[in-house]
Structures are given as structure tokens and as C-alpha cells.
Amino acid sequence: MSNLEPDALPRRTFLGSLGMGTAILAAVGSVFVSIRLLKPRARPEAATIVRVGKPEDFPPGTVKVIPEHQVRIVSTDAGIAALSMVCTHLGCVVNEVAEGFHCPCHGSKFDGEGKIKSGPAPRSLPWLQVSQAPDGMLLVDAKSDIAPGTFYSV
Amino acid sequence: MASGGLSDFFSNIKALPWNVRDAVIRHGAPTSDRTRSQAVFNNVFLHIHSTRVHPHSLRFSYTWGLGVALASLFGILTVTGLLLMVYYVPSTDLAYTSIKDLHSVVPFGGLMRNMHRWGAHLMVALVILHMARVFYTASYKDKREFNWVVGVALFVLTLALSFTGYLLPWDQLAYWAVTIGANIAGSPDELTHALGLPAAFNVGELQKEILLGASTVGQQALTRFYLLHVVVLPLLVTALVALHIWRIRKDGGLTRPEAANTAAPEPAQPESAPTKTFGLMCVVKDSAPHVGKDPDETVPSWPYLLRAELLVFMATLLACLALGHFFDAPLAEYANPDMPENPAKAPWYFLGLQEMVSYSAFLGGIALPGLIVVVLALVPFLDREKEPSGVWFSGGKGLAVTIVSLIYGAAAAVASVAVPVRYGWLRDWYPEIPQLAIIACNPGSLLAVVYGIWCFVVMRVTRSTRMGAIALLTCTLVGFAILTYVGTYLRGPNWAFYWSQADWPLH
Numbered sequence: 001m002s003n004l005e006p007d008a009l010p011r012r013t014f015l016g017s018l019g020m021g022t023a024i025l026a027a028v029g030s031v032f033v034s035i036r037l038l039k040p041r042a043r044p045e046a047a048t049i050v051r052v053g054k055p056e057d058f059p060p061g062t063v064k065v066i067p068e069h070q071v072r073i074v075s076t077d078a079g080i081a082a083l084s085m086v087c088t089h090l091g092c093v094v095n096e097v098a099e100g101f102h103c104p105c106h107g108s109k110f111d112g113e114g115k116i117k118s119g120p121a122p123r124s125l126p127w128l129q130v131s132q133a134p135d136g137m138l139l140v141d142a143k144s145d146i147a148p149g150t151f152y153s154v
Numbered sequence: 155m156a157s158g159g160l161s162d163f164f165s166n167i168k169a170l171p172w173n174v175r176d177a178v179i180r181h182g183a184p185t186s187d188r189t190r191s192q193a194v195f196n197n198v199f200l201h202i203h204s205t206r207v208h209p210h211s212l213r214f215s216y217t218w219g220l221g222v223a224l225a226s227l228f229g230i231l232t233v234t235g236l237l238l239m240v241y242y243v244p245s246t247d248l249a250y251t252s253i254k255d256l257h258s259v260v261p262f263g264g265l266m267r268n269m270h271r272w273g274a275h276l277m278v279a280l281v282i283l284h285m286a287r288v289f290y291t292a293s294y295k296d297k298r299e300f301n302w303v304v305g306v307a308l309f310v311l312t313l314a315l316s317f318t319g320y321l322l323p324w325d326q327l328a329y330w331a332v333t334i335g336a337n338i339a340g341s342p343d344e345l346t347h348a349l350g351l352p353a354a355f356n357v358g359e360l361q362k363e364i365l366l367g368a369s370t371v372g373q374q375a376l377t378r379f380y381l382l383h384v385v386v387l388p389l390l391v392t393a394l395v396a397l398h399i400w401r402i403r404k405d406g407g408l409t410r411p412e413a414a415n416t417a418a419p420e421p422a423q424p425e426s427a428p429t430k431t432f433g434l435m436c437v438v439k440d441s442a443p444h445v446g447k448d449p450d451e452t453v454p455s456w457p458y459l460l461r462a463e464l465l466v467f468m469a470t471l472l473a474c475l476a477l478g479h480f481f482d483a484p485l486a487e488y489a490n491p492d493m494p495e496n497p498a499k500a501p502w503y504f505l506g507l508q509e510m511v512s513y514s515a516f517l518g519g520i521a522l523p524g525l526i527v528v529v530l531a532l533v534p535f536l537d538r539e540k541e542p543s544g545v546w547f548s549g550g551k552g553l554a555v556t557i558v559s560l561i562y563g564a565a566a567a568v569a570s571v572a573v574p575v576r577y578g579w580l581r582d583w584y585p586e587i588p589q590l591a592i593i594a595c596n597p598g599s600l601l602a603v604v605y606g607i608w609c610f611v612v613m614r615v616t617r618s619t620r621m622g623a624i625a626l627l628t629c630t631l632v633g634f635a636i637l638t639y640v641g642t643y644l645r646g647p648n649w650a651f652y653w654s655q656a657d658w659p660l661h
Contacts, residue, residue: 038364045368067492090337090515091370092330092494104496105334106512107648118581120512122344122589143369 048143055080055138055154065096069142071128072096079151082128082140083114089121101125113148124148190454200460202396204403206452207459210544211408216291219466220284225395226467227277230474232388234270238263242322244380246373249324250488257482269478274316276473278503281312282631289533289627290556292543292620293409299534301401304394306531311391313503318383320501321376329489330498332379333371336362338511338519345516348590370491411544496647505641506634509571510598512649513579514589518598525602526630533627537619548620555612555621556628563629566604567636570597571644575651605629 050069058064058075065072070085070093085101087094092105100111108119115124129144130152138154166173184190191205210216241260243252256263285305288294294302321332343358367374402408486495500508510518547553574597580587593599608629613622646652647659 038367039360040367040374043368044372044374045370090334090511092333092498093492102648104494104648105330105498107650116581117585118578120514120592122348122515122592 048141050140050142051133051137052082052140053138054136055132058138066140069140071140071142073130073138073140076151079153080130080138081149081151082130084126084128084142086125087121088116088123088125089119094125115148184456187454190456193456194454194460202399202403203455203459204407205455207455208407208410208452209458210410212453212458212462216410216544217287217408218283219462219469220280220287222463222466223470224277224280224284225399226470227273227280227474228391228395229467230471231270231273231277234266234273235384237266238270239384244322244376246324246376246489249322249376250485253323253485257485264482265475265478268481268483269474271483272477272481273474274319275502276470276477277312278316281309282634285309285530286627286631290547290552290624291409291545292541292548294534295538295543296540298401298405298409301398301405302534303531304398304401306527308391308394308398309530310527311387311394315383315387315391316501316503318379318387321371321379322383323485324376324489326486326489326493326495327484329371329491330495331500332375333494334498334500334508334511336366336371336375338515339365341515341519344514344589345593348588348593409544412542497645497649499641499645502638502642506637509637509641509645510596513574513596513598514593517593517596521593522598522602529626533623537623539618539620541620547624551616552621552624555616555624559608559612559625559628560632562608563605563632564636566601566629567633570601571637571640571651573597601633605633 048069050066050071052064052066052071052073058073058080060075060077062075063072065085072083072085074081074083085094086092087103087105087108089103089106089108092103094101094103094108094110100109100117101114102109103119103121106120108121109117110121110125111117114127116122126145127148127150129141129146131139131141132152132154133139138152181189181192181196184193193200194203194205195201238256241252241256241263243249253267256267258264260266288302288305317335321328340358340362342361343356346355346358363369365375365378366372367378499505507518507523510522512518541548547556579596580592605626609622609626612625613619616622643655644651644653646655646657652658
């Protein structure tokens with residue numbers, strides 16, 4: 001069959017589709033806007049990169065916990081490392097015990113280096129990125145997750 | 155003639171009370187069945203009711219008044235909630251003290267808060283019982299499938315309302331319960347991590363951030379939960395309850411057993427009667443559907459149904475008042491993000507899930523509850539046997555299946571707790587085991603599998619999907635009850651097992 005003269009699209013069909021199309025676009029746009037609004041561009045929280053102090057404040061053998069950020073800093077001859085004290089199961093703060101760390105919420109147990117030993121936590125406690133600011137202050141990124149055993153040498 | 159004008163004016167004033175009364179109450183007290191029907195369908199607040207009901211639907215032993223009790227509770231919670239909103243401030247600094255003010259300086263403030271709290275717990279308990287009643291009387295069949303799904307949606311919304319309200323006092327209980335809840339929202343990442351998927355798949359983190367408006371529970375979370383609790387969820391519940399009641403009416407009222415339809419049977423046709431078919435000519439407005447005596451057994455809603463509803467409402471209100479008067483709603487210390495509660499427990503209706511969550515956040519928090527809700531919603535589509543609804547347990551066979559399933563389900567649930575408590579679980583035996591193995595194989599997932607197998611066995615043996623459905627729901631209900639009990643009374647600090655609270659180690 002030849003299609004040299006296709007059926008003309010009626011004007012009312014065209015205008016009807018145009019109207020319906022814009023209505024659908026409006027609906028989709030409204031839904032997108034409503035959902036996108038829920039995730040703010042800036043979080044109302046303190047920055048996650050914490051200035052913990054001068055390198056001189058952490059001679060080898062120091063262990064210091066920063067409670068506001070749940071960060072535990074340890075300094076050895078190999079350098080300075082930071083461990084997160086937030087349980088990887090559901091976000092409770094772990095308690096330090098002789099054998100390592102215990103979480104009070106569901107009994108997860110971690111060893112002294114944060115490795116998961118038992119309990120429902122799916123992962124070991126994250127080791128955190130330690131770095132230095134241009135003015136020499138030590139920085140710890142509380143939301144980082146680096147290879148365990150990484151020490152930062154000043 | 156000195157009439158008109160002034161004298162009309164004064165006689166109108168004298169007649170005012172009666173004219174106002176007649177304007178508001180147009181038809182006077184109903185005196186006939188027709189005016190009783192009018193009293194319902196002419197009234198904007200009452201006309202969602204059907205004008206006549208079958209007396210079997212009014213039987214207490216059939217429904218226990220659970221649906222009406224739930225609607226009453228929603229009303230009571232709304233009113234007490236509105237009163238609480240006069241004093242409550244949704245700010246992390248002021249929320250806690252505003253609740254303390256309610257108990258100390260606001261007249262009846264403590265009573266309102268207690269009624270609100272216990273009413274909420276009662277509502278969660280009754281919504282489960284109502285669902286069980288509808289299920290065991292097979293009232294989800296034969297065009298009522300849609301209403302059952304609406305009911306499942308209402309169940310989820312009730313839990314959501316209770317959970318969002320739980321945060322508002324901003325005490326230790328609230329803060330940590332929501333921290334756990336938010337981390338459960340983030341727990342799909344447990345699965346994506348275990349599967350080794352790249353970070354773009356971390357939908358859990360996104361969900362958590364949308365829920366909290368931040369990465370930890372703070373003012374943003376309080377604002378969002380308040381908005382959900384006070385506006386969004388109540389509006390959704392109102393819309394769905396209206397739909398739910400409307401559908402009952404359109405589906406022919408509550409289900410009832412065949413035996414209840416003892417209305418006059420078809421009159422016997424004389425042998426020589428001519429057979430003639432009739433066509434519908436037109437629908438005439440304002441003519442009663444039955445002339446003279448009704449051929450069926452229905453009674454007018456005014457006053458019988460409305461009276462029954464009022465009675466259930468009063469009983470529910472009395473229960474809330476009594477609970478609110480004698481028992482104070484708990485209020486722990488002000489929320490302290492540096493000091494988790496130990497043990498940090500969810501509200502009672504989530505404790506069964508918390509048992510599962512203690513093995514895997516994803517399984518206990520998302521996978522299992524999701525599975526339960528989906529399977530519940532699918533029940534009327536998987537069991538489509540035509541059977542007379544309105545009979546509890548669908549008869550003797552169903553009762554037998556229920557009892558056996560009760561025993562089996564209870565035994566399996568107890569074993570799912572006893573074995574790990576006594577022997578430990580996977581990571582205790584194989585410390586290097588990957589998390590994926592634990593997600594797949596833990597007391598929660600195994601319990602689900604064991605219940606599922608039982609359901610299939612029953613379906614095979616009885617050759618009936620209805621019996622299978624009864625078996626599965628009975629197992630789920632009894633498992634839920636047992637795990638809730640364990641989570642409430644037998645779990646202490648670090649979620650360790652203790653036979654009694656006296657055995658808990660002191661700090």
C-alpha cells in the first residue's frame with residue numbers, strides 16, 4: 001500500500017494531545033520538585049572534617065577520644081591513626097573495653113583495632129583519614145573509611 | 155392596617171427558637187422506616203453509613219466491634235493530639251520541657267498525654283486483632299480483595315503514625331529508637347556492600363537522608379517527623395478510612411454466613427403462573443426501594459447501627475481514660491546523643507523485628523517486614539476459593555489447622571531464639587564468614603522459610619489454599635507474639651539473654 005498520502009491528523013486530536021501532554025508534564029514536574037525538595041543542599045550539621053589539635057599534642061602513646069564526633073585518635077611510633085566509634089550495625093556509640101570495643105545496642109564486639117569479632121554488625125569499625133591543614137593542625141575526616149592499619153606520619 | 159413591618163418583625167423574634175430548630179432539623183424525629191433512612195442519607199456526617207444493616211453485622215461476637223473501636227481511637231487520638239499541640243513545641247531545645255509542662259502545669263495535660271500514648275498502643279494492638287478477625291472470617295474474598303489491600307495500607311500507616319509520634323518527646327527512648335529506625339532505612343547499603351556494588355547503588359543512604367533531612371537525628375528529623383505525624387499521615391489515614399468504609403457498603407455490608415440470611419424465601423411459583431420478563435424502564439427519584447414490608451431482614455441504621463457504634467466508642471473512650479488515669483506515659487531523660495540507652499529498645503510492636511535486626515539490619519528491618527506486608531496484601535489473590543465467608547475459621551477443619559499451626563509456629567519461634575542463645579550463631583563459629591551469608595541465613599530468615607514450608611505442606615495435605623493461608627497467618631501471629639515477648643522481657647544490656655531483669659549486670 002502506498003503511504004504517499006498519510007491520513008491527516010485531525011486538529012482536535014492534535015490540540016487534545018498537546019493539552020494532555022502539558023498536563024502530564026506539569027504533574028511529573030510537580031512530583032519531581034516535591035521529592036527533590038526533601039534533600040537539602042547543605043546539611044545543618046558541623047563539618048565532618050574535624051580539627052583535632054596540633055601534632056605536638058599527640059606524642060607516641062597518646063590515646064584521645066573526641067566525643068562530639070565519636071572519633072578515637074591513637075598515636076604510635078608508626079604515626080597517628082583515627083578510628084570511628086560508631087557501630088556499623090545501627091549507629092550506636094561503642095564502649096571501650098579491655099579486649100577492644102563493645103556495642104551496647106545489640107552486643108557487637110570489635111577488637112582493639114576495630115575488627116568485627118561477633119554480633120550483628122556487618123563491618124569492622126572504619127579507620128578514618130588523618131591529614132594536616134595548611135596551618136599544621138591535624139584533621140580527621142569522620143565520614144571516611146580507609147584501609148585498616150594506615151598511619152599518618154607527621 | 156397596622157400589620158406587616160414592625161409587628162411581623164416582633165412575631166418573628168418570638169418565633170425565633172422554633173424557626174431556627176426547624177431550619178437545622180428538617181424532618182423531626184424519625185417515625186417511620188422511610189424517615190429513619192432519611193435521617194442517615196440526608197445527613198452529611200452520617201451518610202457514609204448505609205441506611206439499613208443486617209442484624210448479624212451488629213453481633214458483638216462476630217466482629218468484637220474492632221473496626222469501630224479503631225475508628226473511635228483515631229478520633230480520640232486526633233482530639234487528644236490537637237489538645238497536646240497547644241503546648242507541644244517541635245524544637246530539640248523545647249520539646250522535652252513542653253512535655254514536662256503538660257504533666258505539671260497544664261490542667262488535664264498529663265491525662266491527655268497519657269491517653270494519647272496508650273490510645274496509640276491500643277490502636278496498634280487492635281489493628282492487628284482486626285486484621286486477624288477479618289482474615290479468620292474469610293472476609294477478604296469475592297470482590298472484597300481491594301478493601302483488604304486498603305486495610306493492609308491502613309495497617310502500615312498506623313505503624314508509621316505510631317513511630318513518627320514516638321520521636322516527639324525527644325527523650326532518650328525516642329532519640330535512640332529513631333536513630334535505629336533511620337539506620338534501618340539505610341540498611342539496604344548492608345546488602346549492596348555485601349554484594350560489592352559500587353557506591354551509586356547506596357539507596358539506603360539516600361533514604362536515610364530524606365527521612366532525617368541530615369545524616370544524624372536532629373532538629374531536621376524532629377521537624378519532618380512532626381509534619382508527618384500531625385498532617386501528612388492523618389490526612390492519608392482519613393482518606394483511606396473513608397475509602398475502606400465506603401467499600402464495605404458497596405460490597406454489601408459486612409460478611410455474614412449463609413445461615414444468617416433467613417429472610418422469607420422466594421414465594422413458590424404456582425405451576426400455571428405466566429413467566430414474564432421485566433425490563434428496567436427508568437429510575438424514579440424519591441421512591442422507596444421496597445413497598446410495605448421488606449423482603450429481607452435488614453434493620454434501619456437509625457438507631458440500631460448508630461447505637462452500636464456509640465456503645466463501642468464509649469467503651470473505647472473508657473479504656474483510654476482508665477489507662478490514662480492510672481498509668482503515666484513514660485518519659486526518660488532528655489536525649490543525649492553521646493550516651494546510647496543500654497539496651498536501646500524499639501516500641502513493643504517493633505521488638506519482634508528488633509530480634510531479627512540483631513542478626514541483620516537489612517533482613518530484620520527491610521526484607522522481612524517488606525515480605526510480610528507484600529504477602530499480606532496478596533492473600534486474597536492467592537486464595538480465591540469460593541467458600542461461604544462469615545464463618546470463623548471457615549469451619550472445623552480450619553479450626554484444626556489453626557490449632558496445629560499455633561503449636562508448630564510457637565515451637566519454631568522458641569527454637570529460633572533458644573538455639574542462638576545457647577550455641578551462638580554463624581560469626582561465633584566462623585569469624586571470617588562474609589556478611590552475605592549472615593543476611594541469607596539467620597534465625598529470622600530461617601523462621602520465615604520454616605513457616606513458608608509449613609504453609610506449603612498444609613496446602614498440599616488439605617488441597618486448599620484457604621487452609622494454607624490460615625496456617626501461614628497463624629504461624630506469623632504466634633511468632634510475632636513470642637518474639638515480642640522475648641524482646642520485651644528476656645533481652646537485657648547488649649541485647650544479651652536474661653531470664654529476668656534482676657539478672658541484668660549493674661554498671
